Amino acid sequence: MRILPPGPPLPALLQAGLIWLDPTRFVHTCHRRYGDLFTIRIPRIGTLVYLTNPDDIRSVTRGDPAIFHAGEAAAPLCQVTGTQSLIILDDDKHRRSRGMMLPAFSGDSARRQVAEMVAITADEVARWPVGERFPLFPRMQRLTLEVILRTVIGVHDESRLAALRAALPPMLEIGSPLELIPPPQVLLRFGIWRRRAQRRAAALALLTDEITRCRADPQLAQRTDALAMLVRSVDGAGTPMADDELVDQLVTLLLAGHDTTATALSWAFERLTRHPALLHRTAQAAADSDDAWLDAVCRESLRVRPVVFEFGRKLTAPVQLGGYQIPAGIILTPSINLVHHSSRHYSDPDEFRPQRFLDQRPDPTVWLPFGGGVRRCLGATFAQVEMRTVLREVLRRVELSPTTVPDEPVRPRHVTMVPRQGAMVTVRRHIAAKSRTSLYENQRTQV
Numbered sequence: 001m002r003i004l005p006p007g008p009p010l011p012a013l014l015q016a017g018l019i020w021l022d023p024t025r026f027v028h029t030c031h032r033r034y035g036d037l038f039t040i041r042i043p044r045i046g047t048l049v050y051l052t053n054p055d056d057i058r059s060v061t062r063g064d065p066a067i068f069h070a071g072e073a074a075a076p077l078c079q080v081t082g083t084q085s086l087i088i089l090d091d092d093k094h095r096r097s098r099g100m101m102l103p104a105f106s107g108d109s110a111r112r113q114v115a116e117m118v119a120i121t122a123d124e125v126a127r128w129p130v131g132e133r134f135p136l137f138p139r140m141q142r143l144t145l146e147v148i149l150r151t152v153i154g155v156h157d158e159s160r161l162a163a164l165r166a167a168l169p170p171m172l173e174i175g176s177p178l179e180l181i182p183p184p185q186v187l188l189r190f191g192i193w194r195r196r197a198q199r200r201a202a203a204l205a206l207l208t209d210e211i212t213r214c215r216a217d218p219q220l221a222q223r224t225d226a227l228a229m230l231v232r233s234v235d236g237a238g239t240p241m242a243d244d245e246l247v248d249q250l251v252t253l254l255l256a257g258h259d260t261t262a263t264a265l266s267w268a269f270e271r272l273t274r275h276p277a278l279l280h281r282t283a284q285a286a287a288d289s290d291d292a293w294l295d296a297v298c299r300e301s302l303r304v305r306p307v308v309f310e311f312g313r314k315l316t317a318p319v320q321l322g323g324y325q326i327p328a329g330i331i332l333t334p335s336i337n338l339v340h341h342s343s344r345h346y347s348d349p350d351e352f353r354p355q356r357f358l359d360q361r362p363d364p365t366v367w368l369p370f371g372g373g374v375r376r377c378l379g380a381t382f383a384q385v386e387m388r389t390v391l392r393e394v395l396r397r398v399e400l401s402p403t404t405v406p407d408e409p410v411r412p413r414h415v416t417m418v419p420r421q422g423a424m425v426t427v428r429r430h431i432a433a434k435s436r437t438s439l440y441e442n443q444r445t446q447v
């Protein structure tokens, strides 16, 4: 049996460069040329076998987690998250931490945060200028950071919020992929590594302070934020998380939940403003609190513009897949983007058409924006509740202008794929509170 699927016969460095420059074109070209499975080599990361067939992907996400290691595949992230982060753990350690963290991200927990999300969105939108084009992405970053600070870390004191707002984004910023490569010890005192260490130390001190305050809070038992739930949680042996582990999990939640959700929201507005009839229909749905339509818009946006293009599982043992005997050490890489854009699974896959998800749940084998299996995104429900809430509250508060400007291309940013111009939008006007529910009465458009 053959060992590895075919792939481009280019030096690994060149393959890395091509992926970085235009990830969409490179993997689409490989898919067309080599078929459902293909192999790409990236220096310092390893050999990646891309998977695009839902049956192959399912056998990986539902396979034995002891063989398909997601933590090992994500290991470079530990430069940012720390070594006890859920994202980089595997096996028993992963099961333990995930079990302790899941309740804080259940549907009920997410829904308890909606009022806070509404207030944060209202504050943010009130500052948007009228009649000038501006990039939405930085605004969405500010908004989703605020959501995490208040609902995940549970901070409400204005001076502590200000300190966290200043310290956390620089710690999460991965300026170049170089920063994810573990440097030799001696280099830690120089250049980007020294700056990273300084930023990290300042941010961790603030997070540790929040944990100390949380433990001492007389209201701890009543608090509904994720940090309070994590502080209260214990593992199967009755042991709670130690402070250093809690810090790593908070950094993880910030890294995994801040820019991702900001990007997803930016794409939703980028898509809507290029489809005037859908924009009107969504604004009407916002006015009517028609969650079914709002959810369909979010799901379709995550399909047509997935925020994360792929996820990884490093093999600890050889596996047979698609006619190959793939050896241990290879990183299997299900391609979210290629599955979402395949005409085998979606008619007119490049079209933005929320109707496909109206009143029906997406098929989890071909709708993968949050990955799959026991490593599926911990914050998937939280993110979808947040997306729906922000979409609704923005469109209740401002009228956005549709645009005929060409679609924004996709640009890689860390592990996410963002709109290259930052999702430029123009606010036509702010909507007064009293006219919010009736504004779109006369604009109902058949879509």
Ligand code: HEM
Pocket: 070, 086, 087, 088, 098, 152, 252, 253, 254, 256, 257, 258, 260, 261, 264, 307, 308, 310, 311, 312, 369, 370, 371, 372, 373, 374, 375, 376, 377, 378, 379, 380, 382, 383
């Ligand atoms: C639209 C927004 C988001 C997208 C597209 C997204 C996407 C993903 C993806 C693709 C993975 C990898 C899954 C896999 O390997 O199977 C992941 C993992 C993860 N995400 Fe999200 N995510 C989003 C928002 C969030 C939020 C809001 C949080 C928490 C506040 C979060 C926390 C995590 C964590 C902790 C993991 C690691 C889970 C584990 O290893 O067990 N994510 N996410």
